[in-house]
Amino acid sequence: MIPPWEATIATPRLRLVPIAPVHGPAVEAIASLWEVARYTSEIPHPYPAGYGVQFACGMAFEARHGGDLTWVVQTAGEVIGVSSMFLSDDRRAADFGYVYAPWVWGRGYATEGARAVVAFGFESLGLDEIGAYTAMENPASARVLAKVGLRRIGNLREWAPARGCFFNWACHRVTRQEWES
Numbered sequence: 001m002i003p004p005w006e007a008t009i010a011t012p013r014l015r016l017v018p019i020a021p022v023h024g025p026a027v028e029a030i031a032s033l034w035e036v037a038r039y040t041s042e043i044p045h046p047y048p049a050g051y052g053v054q055f056a057c058g059m060a061f062e063a064r065h066g067g068d069l070t071w072v073v074q075t076a077g078e079v080i081g082v083s084s085m086f087l088s089d090d091r092r093a094a095d096f097g098y099v100y101a102p103w104v105w106g107r108g109y110a111t112e113g114a115r116a117v118v119a120f121g122f123e124s125l126g127l128d129e130i131g132a133y134t135a136m137e138n139p140a141s142a143r144v145l146a147k148v149g150l151r152r153i154g155n156l157r158e159w160a161p162a163r164g165c166f167f168n169w170a171c172h173r174v175t176r177q178e179w180e181s
């Protein structure tokens, strides 16, 4: 059986490929954009030059050693996004996140990718619960999560590195039972 950190997830239009150092520059081209970073809880802005390779190396190492999983999202061989799954210590639950290149927004790719990551979490990782956070000002991402079956369960005030301040986030969740019904 392929270990989870080596598994490629395929959908009708996308391939989610485990991140590797070679993906660093393509990741940086997306993550360094303000319109991408502004609604995330992970991406700094300005994005340090060369940080894409550092991020890709770090996340590949993390995945190989039983930690969080990160995929680059490809269509027709081009990297158009990144998605990560952050596992709880007991590996029963996870939060996930994603960013997509602005030039592919509005085509349903984020929904297709999120649906595949959630299915992978329940079917291949055996998770009991999956969550995600969206900036309150980001209705597009909240809509993606709703389409994939997550429901909004509350709010959170958390640091937003790209903005350098605390920010209001909405929390979304789906349990295995909800997902299966």
Ligand SMILES: CC(C)(COP(=O)(O)OP(=O)(O)OC[C@H]1O[C@@H](n2cnc3c(N)ncnc32)[C@H](O)[C@@H]1OP(=O)(O)O)[C@@H](O)C(=O)NCCC(=O)NCCS
Residues within 6 Å of the ligand: 035, 036, 037, 039, 040, 097, 098, 099, 100, 101, 104, 105, 106, 107, 108, 109, 110, 111, 112, 133, 134, 135, 138, 139, 140, 141, 143, 144
């Ligand atoms: C949020 C993001 C991932 C959406 O990607 P995408 O590929 O355009 O998403 P999809 O096309 O799958 O779906 C977007 C949905 O949001 C809807 N939407 C778009 N803008 C909206 C808005 N301002 N208000 C409400 N809904 C909106 C779309 O109509 C679509 O829903 P529909 O299929 O019911 O019509 C993308 O804009 C992005 O990467 N943004 C920057 C990073 C980010 O915000 N990441 C998420 C962090 S939680």
